[in-house]
Amino acid sequence: MSRGRGQPPDLLHHLLLCNGASFLNRLPRSHFCNQRPARHRRHTSLGSKSDFPNATANYSNRQLENIATRWVLDPHPRIRVGEVPRVARVFEVVQKLSRIHSCFAEYRIHSGATKPPRIINPLMPSPFTPQRVVCLQPSATLTMRDLGLLDRVVACTKYCADVCPEASDGSRLIVSDSWTAQAAQILAAKPDLVLASVPYQLEAVSEILKAGTRFMALAPRTLADIYTDIVAIAGILGVLEQGEQVVANMRATIEDVRARCITTGDKPRVFCEEWGKPIIASQPWVAELIEIAGGTFVGQPGKTLPAEDIAQLQPEVLLAAWCGAGDRVPLEKIVEQRHWSGLPAVRAHRVFCINDELLNTPATSLIGGLRAIAWALHPDQFPKPAGIRQIVDL
């Protein structure tokens, strides 16, 4: 039985995280790998990965699969290695029973039932955690994937499937997004939670409300908003720690790119658009990514502005990522139509199309967008990543 999905943080987990290093140092790993009788091996683990070499590796990754073993060993280093499997097994059983008990107790309080429910999943923090989630934008589906919860997604949009190929395995209903949502489609998926995000149309919001289901409506603007959204989704689904971890990993990667983009020279002026007719400057989170990559975002994020005003800003780099257009922004055409051939960016051939999902999906996919921007601004410093196209023949 694997620890993880749906399981609440516990005191034990925190204890282990605090003193894990000392435990690893003390462990005579060879005893576990080679000398322990095979019949005991499966008893030392609460996790599905029960052989010790794997468990040790997982522990280094802080995934904490072998809870019972560590719990026993860490505070009691005098327990002989040969005794560990049995002692660990006892703790394992106690821990599992206590989870089953707390689930049942909670069920009884809420339902008034006196008999146990027919099915109890002891790994769930409560029987009321949402299990059937409809995702109305790719950012929601990607976040579910990052949290390891794709199996709870019962319906998503065709754009979700594009951005998160794992979601398009044929097992989910495909519904309209929060731009064009329809109550009947949502209801057909029998959800207990609808996750939606920008962009919205008011009619679509009213359709979502008509479905009468729990509805979490996200409207991020900044990177900080996106981090909070990820943690909020994780919280509502009972996997708060995974949410914190996803955000920590995302932030660490962003900081790594930031450190590699620090330059002493002038920062290039960068204009980036999320739509072409009318021209809409990209979202505030894209402006942040450009700053992180060592550029200066010109224009006002998320606002419409005419081509002449952009020309006045004299951008040295032009980026385009039109919503839903993939990498198909007709760069040559727009430069011509907007009379932009004299712009510094065009003269220096620094005009790029970035796959729109890399910049327009407020989720971990933005890391790909940041790598694309970093390459556009520092082509000598980074290998060319996937998802960016440069126009050279202008």
Ligand code: B12
């Ligand atoms: C701007 C825009 C975006 C912006 C939205 C910004 C925003 N805050 O709304 C961003 C860049 C985030 C975006 C993303 C995407 N988009 Co877009 N987008 C558009 C565009 C150009 C305009 C939409 C618009 O008018 N937004 C309103 C904005 C500009 O107003 P705002 O005041 O800044 O934002 C406020 C509203 O969102 C408001 N709000 C309004 N109603 C509600 C309701 C609730 C409940 C809440 C909380 C907030 C809220 O809160 C915001 C803050 O005040 C349309 C095309 C068009 N013709 O209009 C495509 C369009 C809607 N997008 C589209 C697509 C495909 C996408 C993406 C799926 C692309 C992708 N591959 O990732 C993503 C989805 C993002 C996600 N969450 O995963 C398609 C939808 C296709 C369809 N269903 O028919 C369109 C039609 C473009 C197309 N190709 O045809 N998009």
